[in-house]
Amino acid sequence: MTDLSEYDAILFDLDGVLTPTADVHMRAWDALFTHYFAEQNVASTYTENDYFVYVDGKPRYEGVASLLASRGIQLPWGTPNDAPTANTVCGLGNRKNVEFTSILTRDGVTPYPGSLALLDQLAAAGTPLAVVSSSQNAESVLAAAGLRDRFRAVVDGAVAAHEGIQGKPAPDTFLRAAVLLGVAPARAVVVEDALSGVAAGAAGHFGLVVGVDRGVGHDALVAAGANVVVSDLAECTYASPSESETL
Ligand SMILES: O=P(O)(O)OC[C@H]1O[C@@H](O)[C@H](O)[C@@H](O)[C@@H]1O
Numbered sequence: 001m002t003d004l005s006e007y008d009a010i011l012f013d014l015d016g017v018l019t020p021t022a023d024v025h026m027r028a029w030d031a032l033f034t035h036y037f038a039e040q041n042v043a044s045t046y047t048e049n050d051y052f053v054y055v056d057g058k059p060r061y062e063g064v065a066s067l068l069a070s071r072g073i074q075l076p077w078g079t080p081n082d083a084p085t086a087n088t089v090c091g092l093g094n095r096k097n098v099e100f101t102s103i104l105t106r107d108g109v110t111p112y113p114g115s116l117a118l119l120d121q122l123a124a125a126g127t128p129l130a131v132v133s134s135s136q137n138a139e140s141v142l143a144a145a146g147l148r149d150r151f152r153a154v155v156d157g158a159v160a161a162h163e164g165i166q167g168k169p170a171p172d173t174f175l176r177a178a179v180l181l182g183v184a185p186a187r188a189v190v191v192e193d194a195l196s197g198v199a200a201g202a203a204g205h206f207g208l209v210v211g212v213d214r215g216v217g218h219d220a221l222v223a224a225g226a227n228v229v230v231s232d233l234a235e236c237t238y239a240s241p242s243e244s245e246t247l
Helices: 021-039 048-055 060-070 089-107 113-125 138-145 157-163 172-181 195-203 218-224 241-246
Strands: 009-012 129-132 153-155 188-192 208-212 228-230
Touching: 009 172, 021 048, 021 089, 048 060, 060 089, 089 138, 129 172, 138 153, 138 157, 153 157, 153 172, 157 172, 172 188, 172 195, 188 195, 195 208, 195 218, 208 218, 218 228
Parallel strands: 009 129, 009 188, 129 153, 188 208, 208 228
Antiparallel strands: none
């Protein structure tokens, strides 16, 4: 068990940490790039490892640009308003978003039971919580999962774009959430499943960076800066202050 009760606040990534929506993102990216690479006759096909290394946890268009660069492809950046049919970085990202949104609408979202159990302990302890996600769909996912009210602050892809905050792997979105919760980074925990997110937590000098291994691999998470790695948040605990006193 990893006990988080010595810290004052917890900053959670969303997709793959609280909800199984990293899988939905993965499937939507796979559909986009498999099709696009076939159409463009790119010899090296898109794999799951490509997702973990180049796309996972990053803001939408940065993920597209990183993956294309891995194949030596350069496209015009375009703008976030580009149609999903446009062959620009933004157009490809928006094409993936059509797929993501349709899966989300069709299937809904159920939080991981282990994550819910930890959130219940944190609610009982009154610990300030934030969601820090690169996704512009974070508010929809939180609402669909019935989790929005549990978080004092949400710093997501839409907030970052609006406020001009650099996305993961830069630490800035986590640092912004710490400010919103009124906590020093050294007193807060970052919980992340993506290499880019773990790297952001380490770069922000947070008190503890918990890596959640949903497929990236224990060693890769540690190499990116995780202090501890769990396979599910059921392996984390947070005793409320009254419980801690009686221990
Ligand atoms: O396209 P969106 O919803 O803004 O999401 C951007 C990224 O958000 C992250 O949370 C996911 O891990 C990535 O897979 C995703 O690409």
